Amino acid sequence: MNIKTLENSLYELIVETSTNLPKDVRRAIRKAKAEENAGTRAAMSLATITQNIQMADEKVSPICQDTGLPTFKIKTPVGVNQLEISKAIKRAMVRATEDGKMRPNSVDSITGENSGDNLGEGLPVIKYEQWEKDEIDIRLILKGGGCENKNIQYSLPCELDGLGRAGRDLDGIRKCIMHSVYQAQGQGCSAGFIGVGIGGDRSSGYDLAKAQLFRSSEDINPNEDLRKLEEYVMNHANELGIGTMGFGGETTLLGCKVGVMHRIPASFFVSVAYNCWAFRRLGITVNADNGEIQEWLYQEGEKISFDDDAETPDEKPEVVKLTAPISEEQIRTLKVGDVVQIDGMMYTGRDAIHKYLSDHDAPVDLNGQVIYHCGPVMMKDEEGNWHVKAAGPTTSIREEPYQGDIMKRFGIRAVIGKGGMGPKTLKALEEHGGVYLNAIGGAAQYYADCIQDVEGVDLMQFGVPEAMWHLRVKGFTAVVTMDSHGNSLHKDVDQSSLEKLSRFKEKVFS
Numbered sequence: 001m002n003i004k005t006l007e008n009s010l011y012e013l014i015v016e017t018s019t020n021l022p023k024d025v026r027r028a029i030r031k032a033k034a035e036e037n038a039g040t041r042a043a044m045s046l047a048t049i050t051q052n053i054q055m056a057d058e059k060v061s062p063i064c065q066d067t068g069l070p071t072f073k074i075k076t077p078v079g080v081n082q083l084e085i086s087k088a089i090k091r092a093m094v095r096a097t098e099d100g101k102m103r104p105n106s107v108d109s110i111t112g113e114n115s116g117d118n119l120g121e122g123l124p125v126i127k128y129e130q131w132e133k134d135e136i137d138i139r140l141i142l143k144g145g146g147c148e149n150k151n152i153q154y155s156l157p158c159e160l161d162g163l164g165r166a167g168r169d170l171d172g173i174r175k176c177i178m179h180s181v182y183q184a185q186g187q188g189c190s191a192g193f194i195g196v197g198i199g200g201d202r203s204s205g206y207d208l209a210k211a212q213l214f215r216s217s218e219d220i221n222p223n224e225d226l227r228k229l230e231e232y233v234m235n236h237a238n239e240l241g242i243g244t245m246g247f248g249g250e251t252t253l254l255g256c257k258v259g260v261m262h263r264i265p266a267s268f269f270v271s272v273a274y275n276c277w278a279f280r281r282l283g284i285t286v287n288a289d290n291g292e293i294q295e296w297l298y299q300e301g302e303k304i305s306f307d308d309d310a311e312t313p314d315e316k317p318e319v320v321k322l323t324a325p326i327s328e329e330q331i332r333t334l335k336v337g338d339v340v341q342i343d344g345m346m347y348t349g350r351d352a353i354h355k356y357l358s359d360h361d362a363p364v365d366l367n368g369q370v371i372y373h374c375g376p377v378m379m380k381d382e383e384g385n386w387h388v389k390a391a392g393p394t395t396s397i398r399e400e401p402y403q404g405d406i407m408k409r410f411g412i413r414a415v416i417g418k419g420g421m422g423p424k425t426l427k428a429l430e431e432h433g434g435v436y437l438n439a440i441g442g443a444a445q446y447y448a449d450c451i452q453d454v455e456g457v458d459l460m461q462f463g464v465p466e467a468m469w470h471l472r473v474k475g476f477t478a479v480v481t482m483d484s485h486g487n488s489l490h491k492d493v494d495q496s497s498l499e500k501l502s503r504f505k506e507k508v509f510s
C-alpha cells in the first residue's frame with residue numbers, strides 16, 4: 001500500500017470530521033429547528049448553531065473548539081499491516097493539529113502537561129477488526145469532553161429520581177434511558193444523541209453504547225424490542241422540556257440507538273454514551289492497494305446547507321449592551337432571560353486557571369472584568385501573533401467549587417460559560433453582584449468571529465486550551481441564566497424536567 005496516500009486520506013477524514021457535520025446529523029438539526037417557535041431562546045440558540053455549522057464548513061475550521069477524543073474504528077482485509085495504519089493515523093493527526101483543524105487535546109493525566117500534538121499514551125484510540133472484504137473501512141468519532149462527562153452507567157435494579165425502581169427488564173431499561181436524558185440537562189450541549197448498550201460488563205457495556213454512535217441516526221433497529229424502545233424514547237424524551245442548551249424548549253434529544261449483548265447472571269448494566277449536537281463522526285472506505293479514498297460514509301442524500309440561516313430572525317430579542325469593565329450597579333440591573341452583548345476585554349479561564357487562582361494572585365487586574373470558560377483553538381502566525389481558530393464555551397459546573405470565591409476576591413462581575421452553575425455560585429452572585437451568562441455550546445466559529453484581537457496570554461504552562469487568553473471582543477452575545485437576585489434558569493429547568501420525568505413512572509413494556 002502507498003502509505004503516504006493513506007496518510008493523506010486519513011488527514012482528509014480528520015479535517016472533514018472536525019469541520020463538516022455529516023448529512024444525517026444536519027437533517028436531525030434542521031428538523032429540531034423547524035419545531036421551535038420563533039422568538040424563543042431555543043429558536044435563537046438553534047439559529048446560532050446552524051449558522052455555526054455553516055461557518056465551520058465554509059472556513060474549514062473546527063465546528064466546536066473541543067475537537068474531542070479521537071476514536072478510530074477500522075476494519076481491514078486479512079494481511080493488511082495494521083501497525084503501518086496506526087503510524088499513518090498519528091502523522092495525519094499531528095498535521096491536522098498543526099493546521100488548526102484539531103485542538104491540542106492530549107494531556108498527561110499525572111503532570112497535566114499537554115503534548116501539543118494530540119498524541120500521548122493511549123491516544124488517539126484506534127480499534128481494529130478484520131473482515132473478509134477487500135477494502136479498508138475507517139470510521140472516526142471526535143467526541144467532546146462535556147458530553148462524555150454526561151455518560152452514565154446504571155446497574156440494575158436501581159432507584160431513579162422521579163421514576164422509582166428500575167428492574168431487570170425492558171421497562172427498567174426504558175427508565176434508565178429516560179433518566180439519562182434528564183440527568184444530562186443542557187450540560188452536554190443538548191439537543192444530543194445517545195447510544196445505549198445493554199448488558200456486558202462495565203467496559204464492554206460502554207463500548208457497546210459508543211458503537212451505537214457509529215450507526216446512522218436514521219437506521220431502523222432490526223431487533224423488534226430495541227426498535228420499540230428507540231421509538232418510545234424518541235417520542236417521549238422531548239416531553240422533558242430541557243431543550244437546546246438546557247434553556248427549555250421542544251427538542252432535547254436528536255437520536256437514540258440501542259444495542260444489546262449478553263451479560264453474566266450477577267450483573268445487569270445499562271450504559272449510555274451521550275453525544276452533543278456537534279456529533280462529529282464520519283467514515284471512509286479506502287482502497288487497500290493504493291490507500292486512496294473510495295467512498296465517504298454517512299453521506300447519503302442531499303446535504304442540507306444552512307446558509308440562509310444567518311439571516312436575522314424577525315422577532316429579535318432586545319439586547320442589553322455591556323462594555324467591560326462592568327460596574328456592580330449595571331450587573332444588578334440584569335435578570336434571567338436578558339440577552340446581553342459584550343464589547344471590550346474578556347479573559348479565558350477554565351479548570352487549571354480556577355485551581356490556580358484559588359491560591360495565587362491573578363496575572364491581570366480582573367476588577368469589573370469578564371471571565372470566559374473557554375479553551376480555544378489558537379494558531380501562531382510567522383510574526384509570532386496568535387489567532388483564534390475556534391472559541392466556544394466549556395461546561396461551567398466543573399468550576400463550581402472555586403467560582404464564587406474567585407469572583408469575590410478579584411472583583412469579577414460576569415462569567416460566561418455553558419450549562420449553568422450550582423447553588424454556591426448562585427449565592428455568591430447575589431452577595432457580590434455578579435451574573436452568569438450562558439453562551440451557546442459548540443458555536444466555536446460564531447464566537448471566534450466576535451473576537452477582534454488577542455491582546456496577550458498568561459499561564460501558558462497549562463497548555464493552549466487551559467491558558468488565560470486576553471481577548472478583545474465585539475458584540476459577544478450570551479443569555480443571562482443566573483442573576484444577582486437569586487434566580488437561575490438552570491435550577492428551574494432541572495426542577496420542571498424532574499417533574500415531567502416522573503410522568504414516565506408507569507410501566508410501558510412488560
Ligand SMILES: O=C(O)C[C@H](O)C(=O)O
Nearest residue numbers: 066144145146375394395
Ligand atoms: O473542552 C471544551 O472546550 C468544551 C468541552 O467539550 C465541554 O463541553 O465542556
Ligand code: SF4
Nearest residue numbers: 064144146189276442
Ligand atoms: S462544547 Fe459542547 S459541542 Fe463542544 S464538544 Fe463540548 S459538549 Fe460537544
